[in-house]
Amino acid sequence: MGFLPVLMLILWIRLPMMAQPVSQRLCSAGLGAAIEAIIDRPSLARAHWGILVQTLAAAPSARRTLYARSAQQYFIPASTAKLLTTAAALQTLGPQFRIRTSVYRMDLADQVILRVVGRGDPSLSRKDLQELAHQVQQQGIRQVDRLLADDRYFRGDPIHPNWEWEDIQSGYGAPVNSLILNQNAIGLELFPQAVGQPLQVKWEDAEAAIGWTIENTSITVGPSEPEFVEVGRDVRRPILRVRGQLRVGSAPDSAAVAVLDPAEVFLKQFQKALVAQQIQVRQASLDRTVEPGKQQEVGAIESPPLMALIQEINQTSNNLYAEAILRTLGTVDNPEDSSLSIGLQRMKTTLTRLGVNPSGYDLADGSGLSRHSLASPEALVQTLQAMASVSAYRASLPTTATAGSLQRRFEDLPVQTIVQAKPGTMTGVVALAGYLSNPDFQPLAFSLIVNQSPLPVRELRQAIDDLVKVMARLQSC
Incomplete structure (x- = not known):
């Protein structure tokens, strides 16, 4: 038997054992x-x-x-x-349904009160807050006696009662409230350093990271070592915990943590946006008790369509x-x-x-x-x-x-x-x-x-x- 027939026989024997082609x-x-x-x-x-x-x-x-x-x-x-x-x-x-976030003006007892009402727009970003503040400025408002953030559109606990603990720490398990900003999460990247050194933590948004404490027990390891990273946070305080290891010279690892109090974060960021528009804000707080009386919408932004x-x-x-x-x-x-x-x-x-x-x-x-x-x-x-x-x-x-x-x-x-x-x-x-x-x-x-x-x-x-x-x-x- 020549070489070619033997080769064909070998192929014929092996072919049924191979994965069938699509x-x-x-x-x-x-x-x-x-x-x-x-x-x-x-x-x-x-x-x-x-x-x-x-x-x-x-x-x-x-x-x-x-x-x-x-x-x-x-x-x-x-x-x-x-x-x-x-x-x-x-x-x-x-x-075509859209979610509307509104800013209302109320004049009570010679006070100018602004009330921002969230309705659960998950796409709202800091750029959108800047646009809302600009609209308020265009209405001729230069001073706000009270800035109220109304986070009551969604009822119930923002943190799902049966999500697991490791999920609610992470950006993919962020709390769900009415005043959502930047998906209620803070992104970060972890960069390997020299072998033996902890990973460098770099926040995607340096301003959002203000006030956080980092407990970093991670380490950079040699090129043959396994890699794993775990990122979590304290349940009550802004403490970021980083552990694990990445190889020297490897690509950075991305992660995100859920914010602790998304309504407070929204309020602070909107107040900063108003101040950037030369609008003085004397007092800012969450609107937990005030029932809206006569009010006028002075700013609004809508989400992309539902599709x-x-x-x-x-x-x-x-x-x-x-x-x-x-x-x-x-x-x-x-x-x-x-x-x-x-x-x-x-x-x-x-x-x-x-x-x-x-x-x-x-x-x-x-x-x-x-x-x-x-x-x-x-x-x-x-x-x-x-x-x-x-x-x-x-x-x-x-x-x-x-x-x-x-x-x-x-x-x-x-x-x-x-x-x-x-x-x-x-x-x-x-x-x-x-x-x-x-x-x-x-x-x-x-x-x-x-x-x-x-x-x-x-x-x-x-x-x-x-x-x-x-x-x-x-x-x-």
């Missing part, structure tokens, strides 16, 4: 076996899987379930819960935005309940009207950061089916068609195959839910969730990606 097409009858070949791998066998794959159709009777495993069972959905929050918000508020806010929620998985939008749903006149609980109730009412089974999910928050939030693959797919024709919703999802997180995950998919989906990740949880379109098969709505696994996130995510690549092989046959 281009190898699959009939729908074989989808179940292909999925189970992945989720029943020995390393994944003890994990808890929830999967539902359906053909996409406007009428429920026209939808075909191609594969289901524990599709009606509860799972921790992580950030795929945002699919429910944003669907309810779009249906209730509309894509832009939900794009931030779904594409960057912004927790603060999701929680603010949920509480916006809960701002009805009911002083007995928190905006969070009413928002969750209104979400359930809205999604039920869309055809989502109300017993298919039980959320504790709008972002999925809470491990008390539960959802079934069925509820997620029902939401995706109901919202498939809503362009603002579809456009908010990460996609393989544009640069972003999904494109990097599915670079080997054919260019004609498009995945629009929301990922979700936390320790022991990886999820992906959305739409898949390829030219050889009907569009799909799917939900893939894995819970209760000790494997590293990267391994669980790879298994989820392998499932998507299996679905991308479907063809009509």
Whole structure:
């Protein structure tokens, strides 16, 4: 036997052991076996899987379930819960809805009183405060006897009652109140120094960092050492705690911490903005008791439209935005309940009207950061089916068609195959839910969730990606 036949025989023997290419097409009858070949791998066998794959159709009777495993069972959905929050918000508020922050003038007993009223705009920045102060200055106001900040639009505790401690310290778990500024967080970067030296802490906003004390027990290590960084803060005082290690010469590590009292921070920054406009402020305080009498709006700024806010929620998985939008749903006149609980109730009412089974999910928050939030693959797919024709919703999802997180995950998919989906990740949880379109098969709505696994996130995510690549092989046959 010559060299070439031997080589061909070796290749023929080895080929079945290789990963199947995406281009190898699959009939729908074989989808179940292909999925189970992945989720029943020995390393994944003890994990808890929830999967539902359906053909996409406007009428429920026209939808075909191609594969289901524990599709009606509860799972921790992580950030795929945002699919429910944003669907309810779009249906209730509309894509052009904006959140307005107002400054009112009240004249009482020969005093000029300014009252800034927040309504939970998560996008508000220091530049916006400067614009508000400029509008006040344009009204001819040069002196303010009392500056009041009204933070009462959202009712209830700004800190979620069942978020975990390490989450509420971090920027991604910042408190949710009515007067939000710079996402209620302070960003920082950690730079390695010489070996043996602590990491240098550099605040993104030096002014916002005034008053903070840094307890830095971090260290710069040699090029072969492992890297890890933990950043936290004291629960009551502005103390930043940094521990861990980075290799000498490595790139800086980014982090963010939640501010302690966001309403106070907002008030101080707005007072500074007024002073910069040559407006004297004699007294500034939070408005906890004053009931507004006759007042005139002398300044206002609006958020981007809701369709832009939900794009931030779904594409960057912004927790603060999701929680603010949920509480916006809960701002009805009911002083007995928190905006969070009413928002969750209104979400359930809205999604039920869309055809989502109300017993298919039980959320504790709008972002999925809470491990008390539960959802079934069925509820997620029902939401995706109901919202498939809503362009603002579809456009908010990460996609393989544009640069972003999904494109990097599915670079080997054919260019004609498009995945629009929301990922979700936390320790022991990886999820992906959305739409898949390829030219050889009907569009799909799917939900893939894995819970209760000790494997590293990267391994669980790879298994989820392998499932998507299996679905991308479907063809009509």
